[in-house]
Amino acid sequence: MTQNKYYAMLGKILQHGKRQSNKKGDIVYLLNERLHLTPCDLLEIFEGHSIARKKLRSELTLFMAGERNIERYRDAGINWWDYCGQILINSYPTYFEKLPALIEQINREKRNSKNYVLFLGSTGAETNQAPCLSLVQFQLEDGQLVMSAYQRSSDANLGLPADIYHLYLIARQIEAPLKSVTLNLGNVHIYVSNIEKTRELLAGNEAVKFDLNV
Numbered sequence: 001m002t003q004n005k006y007y008a009m010l011g012k013i014l015q016h017g018k019r020q021s022n023k024k025g026d027i028v029y030l031l032n033e034r035l036h037l038t039p040c041d042l043l044e045i046f047e048g049h050s051i052a053r054k055k056l057r058s059e060l061t062l063f064m065a066g067e068r069n070i071e072r073y074r075d076a077g078i079n080w081w082d083y084c085g086q087i088l089i090n091s092y093p094t095y096f097e098k099l100p101a102l103i104e105q106i107n108r109e110k111r112n113s114k115n116y117v118l119f120l121g122s123t124g125a126e127t128n129q130a131p132c133l134s135l136v137q138f139q140l141e142d143g144q145l146v147m148s149a150y151q152r153s154s155d156a157n158l159g160l161p162a163d164i165y166h167l168y169l170i171a172r173q174i175e176a177p178l179k180s181v182t183l184n185l186g187n188v189h190i191y192v193s194n195i196e197k198t199r200e201l202l203a204g205n206e207a208v209k210f211d212l213n214v
Contacts, residue, residue, distance in 0.1 A: 003202075004044040006164065007037055010156055010198055020189075024213045035133075035164075036182045042168055049161060050206050055166050066097030074129035080212060092131050095120040099170070101158050102138075107175045112140045121152075133163055136170070147171055154188040155199060159208040165182035 001012065004018040017028035037045070046053075057078040067073075068088045073081050081088060088094075099118055105117050113153045116138040118133040149167060154160045164183070190198055198207045 004048050005037060005041050006045045006049060006161060009033065009035060009160075009188065010190070013156055013188065013201055014198060014202075017190065019192075024191070027189040028192065028195065029166050029187055030185075031187055032186050033185040034182065035185065036180060036193075036194040042181070045161070045164065046168075048083065051165050053165065053210070056162055057169060060166050060169050063092045063096035064099050066093045068093050083212075087091055092120070092133075095131065103170075103173050104114070105152055106138055106140075109193045110140060110176070115139055125186055132159055133166075136167070138174065140176055142178065143176060145171055145174050145177050147178040148184070149182070150184045151187065151188075152186045154183075154185045155213070156188050156190050157194050158212060160185075160188065160210070 012033075013028055013030055017030050020027050020029055045207070050077075055078050058202065059073065061076050061127055062072055062076065062078075066089075070081055070084065070086050073079075080090070082111065084091065095118065100119055102116060118136045118138075121134050132151055132153045133149060136150045137148040139146045139148070147167060147170075149163070151160075151163065154163070161181075166180070167181050167183075168178075171181065191211065191213045193213065194210045200208045
């Protein structure tokens with residue numbers, strides 16, 4: 001059975017990744033990988049992989065509203081930001097709150113000649129959780145939406161599928177059919193503590209729960 005492109009990436013990391021130690025724990029990693037996803041690829045991923053869709057939709061809505069109070073995320077059933085403390089300083093809300101105006105501009109202008117860009121993670125700013133997703137670019141080609149994203153660092157088990165789903169949700173707000181989403185992954189990795197669980201996932205056990213390494 002052919003694996004979806006996300007699972008193929010997990011398998012590639014397990015097979016070819018290099019080992020590295022850092023303050024969050026040991027990882028197996030690859031550098032400068034690329035995931036090019038068509039709508040069919042996205043459908044295969046979402047049908048074949050368990051994703052907390054409702055929570056991720058709520059999270060994106062809070063991000064786009066610029067919400068930094070951790071209690072609002074807990075109220076939506078989202079607890080993976082608890083380790084950041086009470087306030088999400090200079091994290092995703094700081095940048096995603098600019099997204100609604102950008103989406104409105106894209107839908108109003110629909111200029112094929114223009115690259116619309118959302119930058120995340122300004123240099124030198126105070127932070128307790130710098131966004132792993134660093135840039136999202138929107139381009140219109142023959143009336144279709146082409147999205148590109150750069151991730152400086154990507155936890156392949158937890159962060160990557162969440163970011164893929166967030167990008168899909170963002171694409172749905174653009175008034176143009178989606179042609180593709182391409183993720184350029186500066187460092188994509190699996191924590192050593194999650195390696196065996198990743199093997200279980202690829203073997204068909206969708207009930208595995210991955211450890212959050214912070």
